[in-house]
Amino acid sequence: MNKVVMITEYSLDESNGSILRVKRQVEGLKENNMNNISIIDNFNKNSVKPKDSLIHAQQLTGRFFGKKTYIADIHGIAELETKAKTLQYPHHSWKKWGYHVRSYQYKKLENKVWKNALHLICASDAIYDRVKNIQNATIVRPAVKIDEFNTTKCNKLRIAVVGPFLPGTQNYDWQLISYCLKKLPEIEFVFIGTADKFFKEKLNLPNSTFLGRVENYAESLSSCSVLFSPYPKSSHIIGSKTKMLEAGSCQMPVITTPEGALGMPDNAIVTCETKEEFIKKIQELKDDGIRNSIGKEFQKIVKIKYNADIEIKKLIKVYKEFLI
Numbered sequence: 001m002n003k004v005v006m007i008t009e010y011s012l013d014e015s016n017g018s019i020l021r022v023k024r025q026v027e028g029l030k031e032n033n034m035n036n037i038s039i040i041d042n043f044n045k046n047s048v049k050p051k052d053s054l055i056h057a058q059q060l061t062g063r064f065f066g067k068k069t070y071i072a073d074i075h076g077i078a079e080l081e082t083k084a085k086t087l088q089y090p091h092h093s094w095k096k097w098g099y100h101v102r103s104y105q106y107k108k109l110e111n112k113v114w115k116n117a118l119h120l121i122c123a124s125d126a127i128y129d130r131v132k133n134i135q136n137a138t139i140v141r142p143a144v145k146i147d148e149f150n151t152t153k154c155n156k157l158r159i160a161v162v163g164p165f166l167p168g169t170q171n172y173d174w175q176l177i178s179y180c181l182k183k184l185p186e187i188e189f190v191f192i193g194t195a196d197k198f199f200k201e202k203l204n205l206p207n208s209t210f211l212g213r214v215e216n217y218a219e220s221l222s223s224c225s226v227l228f229s230p231y232p233k234s235s236h237i238i239g240s241k242t243k244m245l246e247a248g249s250c251q252m253p254v255i256t257t258p259e260g261a262l263g264m265p266d267n268a269i270v271t272c273e274t275k276e277e278f279i280k281k282i283q284e285l286k287d288d289g290i291r292n293s294i295g296k297e298f299q300k301i302v303k304i305k306y307n308a309d310i311e312i313k314k315l316i317k318v319y320k321e322f323l324i
Contacts, residue, residue, distance in 0.1 A: 002323055003036040004029075005050040007070075008058040012041045015164055015194075018075055020242060021123070021142060022058060028143075028312035034319075054322050056121075062113040071318065072117040073140075074127050076237050078106040084259075088234045119318055124240045124263040140315050142242045143308040149249035152222045152295070157286045160224035160252070162243045163193025164213075173232040173257070174202050179275050180228070181205045184282060189228065192220050222250040225295075226285055230278070231260035240264055240306070248302035251295040255281055265305060268298045 006026060010019050022039060029037050040047065043061055055062075055070035062072045083103040089096035111134065114120055120137035122128040128139045161177065181189055181203060191203070191210045200210060214220045221227075227247035231237070240263045244254045254269040255278070261271045270285075272278045285291050 003038070003053050004034075004056055004319060004323070005053040006037065006039045006056040006058065007043045007061045007064075008039070008041050009043055009061055010041060012039065017142075017242060018058060021073070021075060024143070024308070025312065025315065028308055029316065032312060032316060034316060054319065056319075057113075057117075060109060060113055062117055063109060067116040068118050070117055071119045071121060071322070072113055072135075073121040073123075074114075074131065075123045077110065077127065077130060079103050079110055081235075081237060082106055085234050118322055121315065121318065126263050138314055138318050140311050140318075141306050142240050142245060143306045143311040144242070144245050144249050144302065145308045146249050146303055149218050149246060150222045151251040151299070152225050154223060154225040155288065157187055157226060157282075157291070158224045159187060159189045159226045159228045159282070160221055160247070161189055161191050161228050162221070162247075163191065163195060165191065165193060165195040165199040167196060173230045174199060176230045176257075176275055176278065177228070178203055178205075180278055180282065181208055183279050187282070187286075190220075190224055192217065218246070218250075221246060221252075225252060225291060226282075227252050227254045228282075229254060229256040229260045231257050233257075233259060235259040235262075237262060244269065245302050245306050248295075248298040248306075251292070251299040253285060253291055253294040253298065255285070265301050268301050270294065 006022055008018060008022050010016065012019060026037060026039060040050070043064065045064055049065065055065055056073060057065065057070040058073045059075060060078070062070045082099055086096045086099045114131055114134045117135055120131055120135050122131065122137050122139045123142055125139060128137055131137055182205065185207050187207060189208050191208065192214060194213050195210055211220060227244065229241065229244060241260065244264060247254050256269055256271060258271055258273060261269060270281050272281050
């Protein structure tokens, strides 16, 4: 067994955090002269299983393989994410109880996949704390190549909101975004990424700019000075958010909800609980000194804790334990 096969249930053509993690891991491995790796996407129970290979199973794809034949890569805890969705519905709603049942089913499945794995790869410290007593585990954080992102040269408050903004994706609290747009008409909000008709119609205000899908994402991001990521209360993603780390690489402060701050380093980002607090904090970020101070501190943390070269070497070390 001298090769690695990375398995994902998603298509490589999809735009989501899971696929981004797969692509960046493979890219980093090949840059470190590890060329004995391949990807199988759209994997399901009917797919042909690779032979004589170390399986790197993303999320819950380990359920398709036998005991002690795969490494499980955990980006988030489905049990917790599903349970959080119950907050969207009243107590008597059948959808609320449906999500409770699904959460319990995920709990059983996740524990089985983790126990049967050779090793666990955790996308954040919070995930590691959750699973460290179940199976041997290593933290391999989502990471960015700092040199691919330029420090922002934007000398005014110009706020980026990064998507995609589509059904089925981790959409933001559009009502909160709308409130901030209306209360802060003097500030431009720039939406980067594909947006559906509903999202555009709800947020079509004079101070909103929709760029759609851009060719040079790093350049578009650094043309702004702050990242706004208002995750809703029904979100519970405890993996680190790549788009926030990318903003940190650009020396941009990030302002988010407590839900958005899950899995992110303490005291590195601006967190607000109420819509009034968001308005207050955003207005404070008009001050260049405050904005630059927060951005520089976050950039420093990203360089130390989320460095792509360091994180990929941790993954290679895990591989070497099991490759012959």
